[in-house]
Amino acid sequence: MSTQDYLKDITEIKNLMNKSSRFISLSGLSGVLAGVYALFGAGVAYYIVKTSARGYLILDGSIFKLCIAILLGVAVLSVLTGIYLTTKKAKKNGEKIWDRSSKRLILNFLIPLVVGGLYILTTLGHQKYGQTGALMLIFYGLALVNASKYSIGDIRYLGFTEIALGLIAAVFPGYGFWLWVLGFGVMHILYGAIMHFKYD
Amino acid sequence: MSIITNINKLFDHRIRLGIMSVLMVNEHADFNRLKELLGATDGNLASHTKALEKAEYIKIEKQFIGKKPNTKYSTTPLGKAEFKKHINALEKLIHRS
Numbered sequence: 599m600s601t602q603d604y605l606k607d608i609t610e611i612k613n614l615m616n617k618s619s620r621f622i623s624l625s626g627l628s629g630v631l632a633g634v635y636a637l638f639g640a641g642v643a644y645y646i647v648k649t650s651a652r653g654y655l656i657l658d659g660s661i662f663k664l665c666i667a668i669l670l671g672v673a674v675l676s677v678l679t680g681i682y683l684t685t686k687k688a689k690k691n692g693e694k695i696w697d698r699s700s701k702r703l704i705l706n707f708l709i710p711l712v713v714g715g716l717y718i719l720t721t722l723g724h725q726k727y728g729q730t731g732a733l734m735l736i737f738y739g740l741a742l743v744n745a746s747k748y749s750i751g752d753i754r755y756l757g758f759t760e761i762a763l764g765l766i767a768a769v770f771p772g773y774g775f776w777l778w779v780l781g782f783g784v785m786h787i788l789y790g791a792i793m794h795f796k797y798d
Numbered sequence: 799m800s801i802i803t804n805i806n807k808l809f810d811h812r813i814r815l816g817i818m819s820v821l822m823v824n825e826h827a828d829f830n831r832l833k834e835l836l837g838a839t840d841g842n843l844a845s846h847t848k849a850l851e852k853a854e855y856i857k858i859e860k861q862f863i864g865k866k867p868n869t870k871y872s873t874t875p876l877g878k879a880e881f882k883k884h885i886n887a888l889e890k891l892i893h894r895s
Contacts, residue, residue: 604888607815611885614819618827618835698831 621699621749623691625683626798629790632676637783639672640775687798699748707745710737731774735764735781750797756789804887806880808853813838813846818873818881821856826872847871855880 616622643665647655655662688695714737718730742757760781767777809815816836820827827835833843850856855877859870873881 601892604892607812608885608888608892610812611815611819614816614835615823618820618831619823 617693617699619699619748621693621703622797623684623688623693623695624749624753624793625680625687626790626792626794626796628676628680628683629786629793631679631683631790633783633786633788633790635672635675635679636786637779639668640779640783643668644775703745703748706748707741710740710744713737714740728771728774729768731778732764732767732771735760735767735778737764738781739764750793752789752793752796756785759785759789804883805891806884806887808849808855809881809884811846813842814850817843817846817850817856817871818877821871821873822878822881826859826870828871829869832871850877853877 646661646664647653650661655665685695694700714733717737718733721727721729721733739757739760739762742753742760744757746752746754746757763777763781763785767774770777809818813836816838817832820832820835829843829847832838832847833840836843838846847856847858851858854874857872857874859872861868861870
């Protein structure tokens with residue numbers, strides 16, 4: 599066998615190891631769009647709160663419910679966009695959208711995320727509202743770090759960034775909103791764009 | 799000379815290298831998953847898994863999922879060690895030339 603053959607062997611081994619253990623068709627563009635939705639949602643919420651009679655957010659008013667609705671809307675829209683664009687990319691890559699790799703990715707992403715979500719709901723039940731932004735950032739970051747073992751490695755760094763922003767938000771709860779905007783809006787656009795140009 | 803001896807004749811085939819690659823990074827894989835990943839035919843894959851099993855590089859577990867027979871493959875510690883040696887030897891060969 600020649601060096602060329604050995605090189606081909608090594609490349610093939612690497613490909614198979616990645617293909618069999620990681621789901622690599624995550625769409626970078628869907629990250630960018632999720633960031634855009636988050637910025638838009640945050641902008642609308644900010645406008646509604648600032649132009650309301652009080653000028654700040656209280657937790658049992660209709661405006662609070664509206665903000666929660668915007669938040670859910672952003673989340674649902676981001677997930678749907680992600681599923682659509684990732685399915686398209688998987689088809690192009692000849693990768694199955696629903697196989698062992700993608701199931702493992704979703705499961706490991708959801709474990710920290712669901713735990714975090716339940717924990718946030720409990721703190722809200724105890725009337726502790728100041729840390730919500732920080733907790734969302736921290737648990738989302740942990741979910742990304744956990745999921746990165748089963749997908750494109752780059753999302754690990756997005757995860758670290760979100761965790762760092764979350765910890766800063768925990769120390770300065772007054773800036774929670776702006777750090778949330780930075781984490782869920784700007785960082786998604788930034789990392790999504792990097793992934794888009796690197797892999798798409 | 800020592801490099802050449804580390805090249806393992808048993809791995810000198812695309813399908814066998816493929817089987818070992820998949821099993822190195824997954825706890826186990828079943829027959830259909832391997833087939834799908836490697837693009838091999840039933841008979842071809844079966845003969846190569848048998849050869850690797852005979853050398854005790856992989857373990858075969860047969861079980862039933864419902865009424866369907868299911869064959870699960872995983873690496874043995876020996877297989878893992880031999881595969882690592884083989885890869886190192888390949889890399890040295892590439893860097894030497």
